[in-house]
Amino acid sequence: MRVPETRPPPRAGVRQSARGAFSAVVAGALVSSMVALAQPAGAGAGAFAPPSGCESFATIQNRACSVSVLWRCEVAPEGDFWEASFSDEGLESVVSYDREYQWLDAAYFWDSSREEFTPPAVDPISRDDLLSTGIDTFDFTMRRVTPDRRYEIRVVGADMLTGATATIDGYTLDEVKTRLEIIDDDGAVEYASQGIQYYSRDLGLFFLGAEEVFGPDGEISTWDDRPTDIILPGEPGFGDTQPLYGCNLQDAALTPAAPFPAQKEMNDDQL
Numbered sequence: 001m002r003v004p005e006t007r008p009p010p011r012a013g014v015r016q017s018a019r020g021a022f023s024a025v026v027a028g029a030l031v032s033s034m035v036a037l038a039q040p041a042g043a044g045a046g047a048f049a050p051p052s053g054c055e056s057f058a059t060i061q062n063r064a065c066s067v068s069v070l071w072r073c074e075v076a077p078e079g080d081f082w083e084a085s086f087s088d089e090g091l092e093s094v095v096s097y098d099r100e101y102q103w104l105d106a107a108y109f110w111d112s113s114r115e116e117f118t119p120p121a122v123d124p125i126s127r128d129d130l131l132s133t134g135i136d137t138f139d140f141t142m143r144r145v146t147p148d149r150r151y152e153i154r155v156v157g158a159d160m161l162t163g164a165t166a167t168i169d170g171y172t173l174d175e176v177k178t179r180l181e182i183i184d185d186d187g188a189v190e191y192a193s194q195g196i197q198y199y200s201r202d203l204g205l206f207f208l209g210a211e212e213v214f215g216p217d218g219e220i221s222t223w224d225d226r227p228t229d230i231i232l233p234g235e236p237g238f239g240d241t242q243p244l245y246g247c248n249l250q251d252a253a254l255t256p257a258a259p260f261p262a263q264k265e266m267n268d269d270q271l
Contacts, residue, residue, distance in 0.1 A: 001125060001138070001159050001178055002197055002206040003095050003103055047239040048084065057081075059238050060207065061229035065247035066092070069239060070205070080104070086241045101127045101206060103142070103155070114145040118152070125159075130176070131201075135160045153190065154183040159197070166198060169230045173198035173207065189216075198226065 050056050054073040061067050065088055072081045079099020085092045095106035102125045104117050121140035130136035137158045144153050157180035164175040176199050182191040195211025210224040228245050231237045237244075 001101060001136075001157070001176075001180070002208060003093075003106060004180065004193060004208065004211060048241050049239075050082075054082075056239055057233065058203065058205065059229075059231040059240060060227050061231065061237065061240075061244050062208065062225045063228050063245050064223070064225035065243045065245065066225055067241060067243045069241065084241075086243065088243050088247045091241075099127075101125050102140070112147050115153070116143040116145075117141075118143050127204075130159050130161065130199075151185045153185070156181050156183070161199075162196075168198070168207075168227055171200050171202060171230055173200050175209075176206070178211070195223075200230075203230070 048056060048059075048069040050069075050071040051073065053075060054071045056069055056071040058070045059067065060070070066085055068083050068085045070081055070083045077098065080096060082094060082096045084094045091109055093106060093108045093110075096104045098104055102117070102121070103115075106115055108114075118141045121138070123137055123139040125138045125140070126136050135158060139154070139156045142153050142155060144151055157178065159179075160177045162175045162177050166173050166175060176197045177194075178197050179194045180192070181189055184190050192214040193211050194214075196209035198207040198209055199205070200207070207227045208225045210222065210226065213221045213223060215221065229237065231240075
């Protein structure tokens with residue numbers, strides 16, 4: 001499962017990986033190298049430059065005014081990678097994953113918050129389980145730091161292959177049904193959602209899709225930021241940080257729906 005873009009208000013924080021000094025060095029390099037990119041589009045969009053010793057391998061233009069750039073670093077554990085997401089206002093977040101797509105480390109620039117994976121996980125995210133059995137459950141803890149609070153959150157949910165596929169930009173993507181809850185240290189549900197993501201077996205990547213986000217009053221907001229262009233090295237638009245689609249239609253991408261008894265759905269063991 002990819003980290004969703006619609007997170008607990010005011011969204012989520014930075015995950016610092018439990019991989020010691022390397023993560024701290026990379027995080028510092030990211031902040032330094034990205035300051036120039038974290039600016040409104042009107043100030044000029046640029047081509048993404050990963051930290052020294054790292055190489056970009058994909059750029060994803062999405063339908064709801066966002067673009068992501070993905071990269072790997074030579075000294076990172078095999079399979080680890082990073083993803084920076086940009087809106088038309090500049091850099092929004094940087095997230096890192098391991099080879100199984102376990103969330104490790106992320107920075108969210110809109111609210112200066114931070115999160116950190118705290119192993120061992122009760123049930124870590126496992127892409128291998130999803131692909132071999134058709135379903136993957138997860139249950140793990142992250143340490144969240146905001147400008148005024150430090151606390152632990154529990155992340156629980158499941159991904160399930162539906163058997164359906166979609167073709168986007170020439171790639172055949174598996175449809176993945178998702179369910180997610182984020183619970184704070186007082187036991188309150190900060191965030192709950194269900195929806196669809198997509199997975200490319202050729203690229204080994206998850207992509208966002210349509211999801212429903214459940215508010216505490218039972219109201220549902222829908223969000224759809226599925227990919228539009230999947231751009232690889234050497235292709236036009238690779239490394240661009242300016243979103244191309246939907247930037248005049250954000251209100252259509254995130255829309256409230258009628259109240260719904262969401263908690264019953266989220267408490268169901270079945271997707």
